[in-house]
Amino acid sequence: MERNVVMIALFAALIAVLGLIPKITLAFGVPITAQSMGVMLCGTVLGARRGALACLLFLLLVAIGLPLLSGGRGGLGAFVAPSAGFLVGWPVAAFVTGWIVERWRGAPLALVAGVASVLGGIVVMYGFGIAGMALVLEKSLVEAAALVTAFLPGDLLKAVIAGMLTAALARARPGSLLSRAV
Amino acid sequence: MISLTSPVRTRAHDWPAGAKLAGLCLATLGLFFLADPLAHLAALLAVLGLYALPGRRFLRAGWRSLRMLWPFVLVVGLYHLIDASPVQGAVIAMRLVTAVALATLVTMTTRLTEMIAVVHWLTAPLRRLRLNTRALEIAMALVIRLTPVLLDKGAALAESWRARSPRRPNWRIVLPFTLLALDDADHISDALRARGGLHSPED
Numbered sequence: 001m002e003r004n005v006v007m008i009a010l011f012a013a014l015i016a017v018l019g020l021i022p023k024i025t026l027a028f029g030v031p032i033t034a035q036s037m038g039v040m041l042c043g044t045v046l047g048a049r050r051g052a053l054a055c056l057l058f059l060l061l062v063a064i065g066l067p068l069l070s071g072g073r074g075g076l077g078a079f080v081a082p083s084a085g086f087l088v089g090w091p092v093a094a095f096v097t098g099w100i101v102e103r104w105r106g107a108p109l110a111l112v113a114g115v116a117s118v119l120g121g122i123v124v125m126y127g128f129g130i131a132g133m134a135l136v137l138e139k140s141l142v143e144a145a146a147l148v149t150a151f152l153p154g155d156l157l158k159a160v161i162a163g164m165l166t167a168a169l170a171r172a173r174p175g176s177l178l179s180r181a182v
Numbered sequence: 183m184i185s186l187t188s189p190v191r192t193r194a195h196d197w198p199a200g201a202k203l204a205g206l207c208l209a210t211l212g213l214f215f216l217a218d219p220l221a222h223l224a225a226l227l228a229v230l231g232l233y234a235l236p237g238r239r240f241l242r243a244g245w246r247s248l249r250m251l252w253p254f255v256l257v258v259g260l261y262h263l264i265d266a267s268p269v270q271g272a273v274i275a276m277r278l279v280t281a282v283a284l285a286t287l288v289t290m291t292t293r294l295t296e297m298i299a300v301v302h303w304l305t306a307p308l309r310r311l312r313l314n315t316r317a318l319e320i321a322m323a324l325v326i327r328l329t330p331v332l333l334d335k336g337a338a339l340a341e342s343w344r345a346r347s348p349r350r351p352n353w354r355i356v357l358p359f360t361l362l363a364l365d366d367a368d369h370i371s372d373a374l375r376a377r378g379g380l381h382s383p384e385d
Contacts (some may be wrong), residue, residue, distance in 0.1 A: 002379055003371040005317045009324035010367040014360070016325070017332045034356075041360070057321055064297035065289045066326070067186045073250060075186045075289030076203075077282040080210055082254045137258055138274050147257065161353050168357050169364070176364045 043097025085132015114163025
């Protein structure tokens with residue numbers, strides 16, 4: 001119980017810290033932050049339920065006014081902004097990512113965690129993000145999707161790193177990989 | 183750390199946080215059903231008036247928190263100019279700015295302690311169902327405490343990287359950083375358990 005609560009809080013804090021890392025600008029001028037990698041890691045390391053809870057906890061703290069989103073943003077405004085759909089998608093993304101890592105045991109962990117991060121952290125998260133953007137900006141889903149494709153290369157890179165990181169963590173601290181704990 | 187709350191104390195600070203949040207929900211919902219461009223303009227001007235009321239410092243702080251909106255306003259504006267539907271574009275952009283500005287206003291004028299009290303109140307039904315919400319409250323406090331600690335550890339790691347390598351720290355630093363954090367988590371959970379754990383006191 002205590003360990004679960006602390007791990008959930010820790011990963012919520014990890015998302016916050018990853019958002020404070022200065023953003024890297026990719027070759028074609030798109031800024032990427034490491035924050036969405038935090039969401040992927042919540043799923044791959046904590047598993048489905050705890051990963052989703054860590055994201056929910058983080059979002060609760062953002063909602064009550066802490067500037068934890070990348071670039072020091074936060075507060076209730078973040079939940080009505082065009083990018084709000086992505087935030088709503090975080091817990092679901094972490095859940096799907098974690099669910100895949102918990103169930104798919106046949107392949108090397110780096111591959112499993114990487115694929116899970118792509119499906120959860122990109123497919124699911126973009127699904128929510130695009131729907132939210134289409135709703136707020138009153139555009140079609142295809143038009144909204146065109147607005148976010150610029151972030152795709154960065155997020156693919158993050159999924160690959162999340163996969164390798166998860167495998168390295170499993171080697172160094174096997175007991176902390178709650179998604180694979182029996 | 184950057185604060186999202188107001189630099190000056192306003193009259194809205196004295197209003198109950200729950201009422202402000204409920205009002206915000208209603209107003210945001212209303213904005214999404216409103217279609218008349220003039221009504222949207224009135225709403226936008228009213229919200230901007232609210233920002234101007236507490237004085238220049240407040241206005242400047244509010245302006246800073248709304249900066250992230252301008253790229254979206256620009257995209258919507260261009261799209262609807264090309265699409266030859268400027269009125270519709272104006273409605274969308276005004277609704278966007280009004281909704282985010284209103285929400286930011288509530289965040290700016292409500293202290294963290296009051297927000298946490300609202301969360302405590304909202305979770306009361308869970309306690310009546312005999313669920314333990316103490317874990318949630320401890321977890322919230324832990325995140326607030328852990329974030330600056332992790333940030334310090336990350337900075338220390340980056341510094342030791344720079345001491346040994348001519349290249350800039352890159353993503354490789356995330357592994358030792360996460361390991362440090364995981365070890366911290368083990369120590370904290372041991373400490374929590376040693377102090378009686380998370381079982382709710384008889385209430």
